[in-house]
Amino acid sequence: MKRAYTNLTVQVLTAIALGVAVGALFPAVGAALKPVADTFISLIKMLIAPIVFLTVVLGIAGMGSLKKVGRVGGKALLYFEVVTTLALGVGVVVANLAQPGAGVQETAQAVLQDAKKAAEAAKFTAQAGEMDWVAFFTHIIPDNVVGAFAKGDILQVLLFSVLFGLALNRMGEYAQPLVKTFDRLSHAMFGVLALVMKLAPVGAFAGMAYTIGKYGVASLLPLGKLLLVVYATMFMFIFGVLNLILRAYKLRLGPYLRFIREEILLVLGTSSSESALPRMIDKMERYGCSRSVAGLVIPTGYSFNLDGTSIYLSIAVIFLAQAFHIPLSLSQQLTLIAILMVTSKGAAGVTGSGFIVLASTLAATRLVPVESVALLLGVDRFMSEARAITNVIGNGVATLVVAKSEGEFDEARHRLALLGRSVPEQERAEPAALLPRVEVPH
Template sequence: MKRLYSNLTMQVLTAIALGVLVGALFPTFGAALKPVADTFINLIKMLIAPIIFLTVVLGIAGMGSLKKVGRVGGKALLYFEIVTTLALGLGILVANLTKPGAGVQAVAQAVLRDGKKVEEAAKFTSQAGEMNWVEFFTHIVPGNVVEAFAKGDILQVLLFAVLFGLALNRMGKMAEPLVKTFDRLSHAMFGVLALVMKLAPLGAFGGMAFTIGKYGIATLLPLGKLMLVVYATMFLFIFVVLNLIMRYYKLRLWPYLTFIKEEILLVLGTSSSESALPRMIDKMERYGCSRSVAGLVIPTGYSFNLDGTSIYLSIAVIFLAQAFNIPLSLSQQLSLIAILVVTSKGAAGVTGSGFIVLASTLAATKIIPVESVALLLGVDRFMSEARAITNVIGNGIATLVVAKSEGEFNEARHQLALQGRSVPENERPEPVAELPLVGVCHE
């Protein structure tokens, strides 16, 4: 029993259940616990920039061929575009079949009459007006590297890490002392992460208590069908689309989900996919992917492979059109997919990015009033967990696909992970048949 409660999965599950209970019974107190969740997420964010930098630099420096670096990056981006487009298409298809916006016209009109909610929506609209794909690409290049690390801008840190890694790669043996130092720093950073993760139950408790305490279960009822459709579509995407992709590469979905269950629960409790980012790099390495592939694909995927966000955006657009009785032709819906492919990349890493992307898409199409996003304010927090969990699962699978296609997948390490005895890449196991039963690093 003691061993069961010392397990991080059980601790986070218990914390989530207690958070729901506290939020429902003591809503004022629950809403006041937001700083607890925010502090934990900040502890994780504190480590994201250095971990991404060190992992990407070490990965590229150790790849050998620069052509290989370009090939891995190219495959990852191609996969991201194909899968996110599939996610957008699936969202629009399901929204058209289920019609979640039908029957909520009265609620929609009441929301637009609520000045406070429209004012909140206007805030996102103004931010959307400032966000476009040209600014997104120019923003990738930092004006100051130190500032990029200080702000924790993932894309800017990633670009600098890629360039730094390429430079070390070209230096050859001269770079070896620095690479060894970076490797030691990387181990130290993951050691700090292990310490921070001991506070994960506290962060999950605070996040869930805040969500239930502030928004309340009752706020879900008018838009319950929309939530049901969003969750069902993401379930369908994971267990059908992503499952088929994994089967094609001779991998199984359920063992993979079991392996990353702690990260999934952490995201569920905190509503932040960033809280799992550093751990996912380590987990995918332990699951069989090479450090170089995991270190490059996972951080890039957090900006370019947002499957859950794509599904939510496509359903939300159709939902708003139905709620405000605005018929959309097939060509209009196809144009929405095309615009979402671009705009879904344009607010990566921005707080409230789901609303910003949605508002910028509506502003670009000029078919649905931008202020209509106010209708989603009450339930968005409850759908953010589904978005974040789907994003995390999708990024891990993208890493597996790229690693498999590049021959950068260690089957012996993978089998150890399936047995619950995972080891990092630098502790290379012998072939599975010859593995000893003792002396293996347990997680």
């Protein structure tokens, strides 16, 4: 009993259940807990930039060949584009078949006439106007490195980390003292992360209590079909598409999901995939991926491999068109997918970003009134959990695929992870041959 009580998975599950109860029974108290949830996410964000920097630098510095660095990055970006485009296509097909916008026309028209909600939508539109693809790519280069770390901008930190890692790689043996220092710093940062994660149940409790207390379960009823379609589509994508991808590389989805269950529950409680980023890098290493692949693919995937956000965006646009009686031809839907391929890459792994990107997509296509996004204000928070969980799972799958294709997957460490005996972070540099030979029960 004591062992179950001290298990992080049990603690987070209990915290989520308590959060739902508090939010439903005492909505004012639940809504007031938002600062607690935000504080926990801030603690995680505090560690993201240094962990990404150290992991990427150590990975590239230890890769050896610069051609290998380019090959890994190229494979990752190709995978991201193919799978997110597939996610967009799945979303469009399901939305056309399920027709989630049918039957909400009266609600939709009422929303458009609501000046207050239209004003809220306009605020999102104003922010979205800055997220065009030219601004997105020029923003990757920071004005200064310190500013990138201070703001916690993942892409800017990632760019600097790659360049710094390449420089150390070219220096060869001369850089080894610095590499060893960074390695010790990396161990220390993951130690700090372990301390912060002790507060995960508190963050999950506060996040869930706030969501239920602020928006209420009753707010789900008018758009219940949309929620059902979004969750069902992401479930189908995970257990269909991602499952088939893993099987193609002789891996299984079930053990993988069980291995990252704590990260999934953390994302469920906080509604932010960013809260799981540092832990996912560590978990993918424990699961068998090399540090270089995990450290490069996971952070990059947080901007370029958002499967859940892609599904949400495609379904949401079709839903709004249906709700406002705007028929979309096949060519218009194909154009929509093409534009979403660009705008979806600008979504960060934080709560609400998908909503902003949706507004920017509508502004770019001009097929559906931008003000229509106000219809989704009440339920967007509830859909953010599904988006974030799918994003996290998808980024882990991408890491496994790239590691497998590059021969950067340690089967011995993987077998230990499946048996619940994953290698501690400080011992992960040991060659696979030194690890005990174990067999995975069938």
